[in-house]
Amino acid sequence: MFIRQSLSTTRRLFSTNFANELQEAKPFSQIPKISALKLVMGNLPGGKYYKKSIKDIQDMFYKEYGCIVKMPGLFGQPEMIFTFNADDFEKAFRAEGIWPVRFGIETLKHYRETMRPEIYTEFGSLGTSDGQKWQTTRTIVNPIMMQPKTVKFYTQQIDEIAKELVEIMRNIKNDKNEMPGNFSDYLNRWSLESIATIAVEKRLNVLSGKTDDENSKKLIKVIRQFFEQGPEFEGKPSIWKYYETKDFKNLIEVYDTMTSIVFNYVNEAIKRFETEEVKEGQEESILRKLLKVNKNVAFITASDLLIAGVDTTASGVTFILYLLAKNPEKQEKLRSEILKILPEKNSQIDSEKMKNLPYLRAVIKESFRMLPVAGGNARKVAKDVVLAGYHVPKDSLIVMSAYNELSNPKFYPEPKKFIPERWLRESKESDQWKSKENNPFSFLPFGFGARSCVGKRIAELETEVVVSNIIRNFKLEWDYPDIKIKGLFANIPDSEMRFKITET
Numbered sequence: 001m002f003i004r005q006s007l008s009t010t011r012r013l014f015s016t017n018f019a020n021e022l023q024e025a026k027p028f029s030q031i032p033k034i035s036a037l038k039l040v041m042g043n044l045p046g047g048k049y050y051k052k053s054i055k056d057i058q059d060m061f062y063k064e065y066g067c068i069v070k071m072p073g074l075f076g077q078p079e080m081i082f083t084f085n086a087d088d089f090e091k092a093f094r095a096e097g098i099w100p101v102r103f104g105i106e107t108l109k110h111y112r113e114t115m116r117p118e119i120y121t122e123f124g125s126l127g128t129s130d131g132q133k134w135q136t137t138r139t140i141v142n143p144i145m146m147q148p149k150t151v152k153f154y155t156q157q158i159d160e161i162a163k164e165l166v167e168i169m170r171n172i173k174n175d176k177n178e179m180p181g182n183f184s185d186y187l188n189r190w191s192l193e194s195i196a197t198i199a200v201e202k203r204l205n206v207l208s209g210k211t212d213d214e215n216s217k218k219l220i221k222v223i224r225q226f227f228e229q230g231p232e233f234e235g236k237p238s239i240w241k242y243y244e245t246k247d248f249k250n251l252i253e254v255y256d257t258m259t260s261i262v263f264n265y266v267n268e269a270i271k272r273f274e275t276e277e278v279k280e281g282q283e284e285s286i287l288r289k290l291l292k293v294n295k296n297v298a299f300i301t302a303s304d305l306l307i308a309g310v311d312t313t314a315s316g317v318t319f320i321l322y323l324l325a326k327n328p329e330k331q332e333k334l335r336s337e338i339l340k341i342l343p344e345k346n347s348q349i350d351s352e353k354m355k356n357l358p359y360l361r362a363v364i365k366e367s368f369r370m371l372p373v374a375g376g377n378a379r380k381v382a383k384d385v386v387l388a389g390y391h392v393p394k395d396s397l398i399v400m401s402a403y404n405e406l407s408n409p410k411f412y413p414e415p416k417k418f419i420p421e422r423w424l425r426e427s428k429e430s431d432q433w434k435s436k437e438n439n440p441f442s443f444l445p446f447g448f449g450a451r452s453c454v455g456k457r458i459a460e461l462e463t464e465v466v467v468s469n470i471i472r473n474f475k476l477e478w479d480y481p482d483i484k485i486k487g488l489f490a491n492i493p494d495s496e497m498r499f500k501i502t503e504t
């Protein structure tokens, strides 16, 4: 009774505060605005946004307009509100409603919903659907994918693939002990190999290059094409909505190829499962559990995992290795933690051992802070909100640009330094790097709430296992200028990743 009363009092207070805030808010029309002409001119050769990274463009927006700015909708693109402030990120997330909408990858959404209705009518895709259809799939997938025991199931296979990468690194180093210029391709293949063992339960053998399977070769090619060509259609004039350009038709071919390959793999798995029984006492795999619910849900989820999980994880690992190579003391500290738990170079990693690596987890977080894979989050607000003192109406699209807050000294003392210690539990060593003012909404590498990354646990498992294997085998060095970063659907390295490796 008392609890119910105090809850309703809190709710009343909250709505009174919000009503006051709304009454005092400046009107939407007064939010600083980038003019359409400035935006178009800026994106032309010689313009100030031309060929600039997403991070640089957002930094320019922040410097020129402050902590909130309106970007006009042009040629079929909707208007967007950019915010740079963690308090406002929280407000936008809290206004996301029961079926959060993220918006993005318009061409894939169009392909799935209008060209493949036979697959996407009853169940939505986590990546591209919204509303009830998204919710139906997410409700099925959450208990299957987000449980620690499901992820544990894959540790051994993920470890085997990481060890294969370590062996490959030994074989591809040149006479200066450096990785080749295309080392990022190897990391992408490692990531695809790892995700495919989970999504379609198949070793593609694309990492070793020992595959005769034409579909595997094609899959790695089309995922790359999707990642390179897809962003060309996002956040830019959407001419394809009115006229199917040659580039748009090519992208549709990429989507068709991906769809038929993943369908083949799921069909192959169904056949295998008819004869392969699950051993007694053994956990069932994600794919088996999803197939028990419905074949289309299994197919849709497998496609989403392959699309969302490959470049993101590969890029995250590249940034971690790079920051460790540039910070030898931190690398040494991590190595000694790993060697305490895993003293041999090649011993098998299991989930029990992985529990005792706090510094590794801190390294991963600090890397996500300094070089984020996702530079922010996005939501359509499901109700009116007040952001930066302005009234923002329901259904506005909010882009929460994280870069500014991730390097804000108010939250992260000495933000330009790589200091994993700031993420460790309270201790003398870590306290000096923590800020009392910190706001958890400043650091959301996997998003927030009901629509947050469904592959978080898998990404963490893969990352922890591969970094542990690399660091206990090699000392990493970086002898080149700082890397460049390219913003596609995720931030990826735009430099040759020529790590120097020495056996430990």
Ligand code: HEM
Pocket (backbone or CB within 6 Å): 102, 126, 127, 138, 195, 304, 305, 306, 308, 309, 310, 312, 313, 316, 373, 374, 376, 377, 378, 444, 445, 446, 447, 448, 449, 450, 451, 452, 453, 454, 455, 456, 458, 459
């Ligand atoms: C370092 C690696 C990764 C990062 C940084 C990352 C980050 C994100 C972020 C920021 C979102 C949006 C969350 C939101 O809107 O609140 C997201 C969504 C998603 N991610 Fe990840 N991700 C990673 C790896 C993965 C992996 C390995 C998988 C699959 C195995 C995956 C599958 C997905 C899916 C399916 C969604 C859409 C979820 C939904 O809308 O319901 N991600 N991810």
